[in-house]
Amino acid sequence: xxxxxxxxxxxxxxxxxxxxxxxxxxxxxxxxxxxxxxxxxxxxxxxxxxxxxxxxxxxxxxxxxxxxxxxxxxxxxxxxxxxxxxxxxxxxxxxxxxxxxxxxxxxxxxxxxxxxxxxxxxxxxxxxxxxxxxxxxxxxxxxxxxxxxxxxxxxxxxxxxxxxxxxxxxxxxxxxxxxxxxxxxxxxxxxxxxxxxxxxxxxxxxxxxxxxxxxxxxxxxxxxxxxxxxxxxx
Numbered sequence: 001x002x003x004x005x006x007x008x009x010x011x012x013x014x015x016x017x018x019x020x021x022x023x024x025x026x027x028x029x030x031x032x033x034x035x036x037x038x039x040x041x042x043x044x045x046x047x048x049x050x051x052x053x054x055x056x057x058x059x060x061x062x063x064x065x066x067x068x069x070x071x072x073x074x075x076x077x078x079x080x081x082x083x084x085x086x087x088x089x090x091x092x093x094x095x096x097x098x099x100x101x102x103x104x105x106x107x108x109x110x111x112x113x114x115x116x117x118x119x120x121x122x123x124x125x126x127x128x129x130x131x132x133x134x135x136x137x138x139x140x141x142x143x144x145x146x147x148x149x150x151x152x153x154x155x156x157x158x159x160x161x162x163x164x165x166x167x168x169x170x171x172x173x174x175x176x177x178x179x180x181x182x183x184x185x186x187x188x189x190x191x192x193x194x195x196x197x198x199x200x201x202x203x204x205x206x207x208x209x210x211x212x213x214x215x216x217x218x219x220x221x222x223x224x225x226x227x228x229x230x231x232x233x234x
Contacts, residue, residue, distance in 0.1 A: 015091050015099045018206060019106045019137040021180065023145030023173030024164045025154050027198060028104070031143060034199045035102060035206060044210070045096040049087045051104040052080040070118045073110050077122060080107050084136065100210065106140065107133050108183075112175035130182070139185045139209045141202060145173040150191050185209070 011017070020035070022028045032048065039046055053076045056062070066072040084103060091099045108130070111119045123129060134140075146153040147169035154166050164172060180186050187205045192198045204214045 011088055012092055014097060015088060015101060016210065017088065017101045017103060017136065017138045018209070019103045019140045020143070020202075021105050021109060021140065021176060022143030023147065023176055024169040025146045025156075026143035026173070027146070027195060028143050030195075031199060031202055032102065032104060034203065038203055039100060039206070039210075042207075045094070045099045047087055047091055047099060047101045049083055049101065049103040052076050052083060053105070055079070070114055070122075073114050073118070074122060074125075077107055077110050077126070080105070081126075103137065106137055106180075108179045109176060111179035112172060134183045137183070137185075139187070139206075140180050140183045141187045141189060141205055142177055142180055143198070143202065144188065144190045145169045146191060148173060148191060150193075153195075 020028060020031060022031075036046060036048070056072075056075060056079060061072065061075055063069050063072045066075065084107075087103075088101055091101055110122060111130075114122065147164075147166040151166055154169065156163065177188065189198060189202050189205065192201070207214050
């Protein structure tokens, strides 16, 4: 049996990896649902890789249960690496002509949550580099936290793993952007007064990457009234 490779930098050209990240309360959960509906309407075969940190926290492995915060980040890193590899490896075995793998947060997020020394040690322990981690993802899209400019929409209620104050969320958002900004295909989707506009900007970035152009009418606009996503900052 062929051993599963954890290196995603080289995968079949029919598989494209799309990373969706963001600060706390950026609308990421809703965005993933919009992408699913919109891209499926356009006939794309999709695979979704769930976020590792929330899964660990809800399972009892959390910053406050580990000996150190860096220990928790190591657990998230190792789980994320394995999950991404498992999903992409499975995609390689599928018959579809084209598959889009949408990944909920990526491994460079750890640079935003760890000290520079701790992150450098993490890379050394796993024998990898920033560039090698960047190469796992064909495109990286970061959704700006609602804590920047839309403070009234910022909430902790829709995610039991979220604990940051608005000020802390804005700082985390800055650190995550700094971690990803050097990716050769990095895109920042900023807040808009109307949340549906933010989702539209996200969809445009994804379709431009996948198809090289953006349709005049976005997929979800053929099916949804714009009011359905008026303020879903999940």
